[in-house]
Amino acid sequence: xxxxxxxxxxxxxxxxxxxxxxxxxxxxxxxxxxxxxxxxxxxxxxxxxxxxxxxxxxxxxxxxxxxxxxxxxxxxxxxxxxxxxxxxxxxxxxxxxxxxxxxxxxxxxxxxxxxxxxxxxxxxxxxxxxxxxxxxxxxxxxxxxxxxxxxxxxxxxxxxxxxxxxxxxxxxxxxxxxxxxxxxxxxxxxxxxxxxxxxxxxxxxxxx
Amino acid sequence: xxxxxxxxxxxxxxxxxxxxxxxxxxxxxxxxxxxxxxxxxxxxxxxxxxxxxxxxxxxxxxxxxxxxxxxxxxxxxxxxxxxxxxxxxxxxxxxxxxxxxxxxxxxxxxxxxxxxxxxxxxxxxxxxxxxxxxxxxxxxxxxxxxxxxxxxxxxxxxxxxxxxxxxxxxxxxxxxxxxxxxxxxxxxxxxxxxxxxxxxxxxxxxxxxxxxxxxxxxxxxxxxxxxxxxxxxxxxxxxxxxxxxxxxxxxxxxxx
Numbered sequence: 001x002x003x004x005x006x007x008x009x010x011x012x013x014x015x016x017x018x019x020x021x022x023x024x025x026x027x028x029x030x031x032x033x034x035x036x037x038x039x040x041x042x043x044x045x046x047x048x049x050x051x052x053x054x055x056x057x058x059x060x061x062x063x064x065x066x067x068x069x070x071x072x073x074x075x076x077x078x079x080x081x082x083x084x085x086x087x088x089x090x091x092x093x094x095x096x097x098x099x100x101x102x103x104x105x106x107x108x109x110x111x112x113x114x115x116x117x118x119x120x121x122x123x124x125x126x127x128x129x130x131x132x133x134x135x136x137x138x139x140x141x142x143x144x145x146x147x148x149x150x151x152x153x154x155x156x157x158x159x160x161x162x163x164x165x166x167x168x169x170x171x172x173x174x175x176x177x178x179x180x181x182x183x184x185x186x187x188x189x190x191x192x193x194x195x196x197x198x199x200x201x202x203x204x205x206x207x208x
Numbered sequence: 209x210x211x212x213x214x215x216x217x218x219x220x221x222x223x224x225x226x227x228x229x230x231x232x233x234x235x236x237x238x239x240x241x242x243x244x245x246x247x248x249x250x251x252x253x254x255x256x257x258x259x260x261x262x263x264x265x266x267x268x269x270x271x272x273x274x275x276x277x278x279x280x281x282x283x284x285x286x287x288x289x290x291x292x293x294x295x296x297x298x299x300x301x302x303x304x305x306x307x308x309x310x311x312x313x314x315x316x317x318x319x320x321x322x323x324x325x326x327x328x329x330x331x332x333x334x335x336x337x338x339x340x341x342x343x344x345x346x347x348x349x350x351x352x353x354x355x356x357x358x359x360x361x362x363x364x365x366x367x368x369x370x371x372x373x374x375x376x377x378x379x380x381x382x383x384x385x386x387x388x389x390x391x392x393x394x395x396x397x398x399x400x401x402x403x404x405x406x407x408x409x410x411x412x413x414x415x416x417x418x419x420x421x422x423x424x425x426x427x428x429x430x431x432x433x434x435x436x437x438x439x440x441x442x443x444x445x446x447x448x449x450x451x452x453x454x455x456x457x458x459x460x461x462x463x464x
Contacts, residue, residue, distance in 0.1 A: 011357070026302070044310050048276065050257060
């Protein structure tokens with residue numbers, strides 16, 4: 001769901017099955033380096049303490065939260081027209097309220113940031129849609145939930161811009177053969193296009 | 209014509225927020241059309257987070273707050289071997305408002321956490337129900353309140369959220385075998401809540417007017433706020449004044 005907030009430039013609340021993620025985008029606002037020719041995009045990712053099905057997380061930023069922050073930055077930054085915002089910085093704050101499968105949560109976070117950036121009116125080349133898959137036996141299964149992910153041999157995360165037909169981020173964990181990876185990339189990009197259609201529909205309906 | 213009027217109002221609100229509010233308050237109303245004593249619509253949903261043992265989502269106007277409670281096993285305090293713990297934490301992140309910074313909890317979050325902890329320590333939950341085995345193991349309930357959108361009056365929303373999450377909480381059935389605690393999440397039991405708390409915050413705006421349930425724009429101009437908490441039987445549980453302004457005795461009587 002999208003909403004116009006009083007404080008943040010753009011916000012989005014994304015639900016995908018049991019995954020619930022909230023994102024707020026601030027910007028463009030004054031950047032840290034005054035001589036930068038292009039804007040900078042920073043992402044801050046965190047889990048709420050009750051978000052994961054295992055132990056409660058502490059408030060100190062874990063290393064995996066920092067890693068995921070970087071993944072989100074690298075996945076979404078290529079879509080933003082940063083050269084249109086010199087000396088400015090765009091900040092995205094993502095909080096996972098409920099998580100279900102790590103790769104699926106990261107994919108959902110990327111979708112959420114795309115929606116929030118569009119809500120904020122930031123100039124972008126295209127929206128980024130992301131999708132995750134897991135290898136169960138010999139078949140690729142889309143959007144694994146936590147128990148499925150624990151049982152999977154390999155997981156794949158792809159962030160894709162359907163309009164430009166470009167993959168902005170690809171991450172694979174586990175063992176596969178090159179043919180399986182190839183097949184996964186194909187299927188994943190098709191699914192990203194479908195997620196992209198959903199995001200676009202929402203953006204259009206929110207304008208009316 | 210209508211467009212330029214709307215723009216002028218928006219500009220006036222930004223440039224002279226105090227004057228903007230005064231125009232309304234002097235007429236006995238508020239900028240969103242409420243009466244000074246009127247609260248915003250409150251909606252509570254319980255059991256919204258499946259990963260937490262107890263949860264609730266509360267919407268107070270535009271302020272949205274999620275409370276999740278997770279139960280973990282720990283050793284009880286030596287002085288109170290039959291009791292568990294209830295730890296509350298309020299989380300105000302940059303996501304809900306530009307006023308807060310990323311990183312460790314800021315001052316307002318810590319103050320809110322402290323106050324909530326004291327409020328709920330006063331006999332809402334019987335801590336002895338959290339005991340698994342006397343002196344050996346007990347449950348610690350970590351209640352985390354995450355603010356998703358901040359439009360004023362976080363404390364009221366947080367109290368309601370925590371109350372609802374405690375009502376929703378199902379503590380897993382636990383058994384101790386030779387020093388190892390095994391818990392079964394599918395068999396949960398509810399806690400008996402001895403008191404139900406209902407909060408109300410009254411804010412002194414601009415030294416003159418007392419309004420109930422201030423939203424963000426009004427909170428910015430507030431000099432002081434008084435929180436009154438009553439329980440189901442109408443008895444007073446807590447009165448707390450915060451803010452640097454002085455509140456007259458008449459105003460306090462009005463709140464009560």
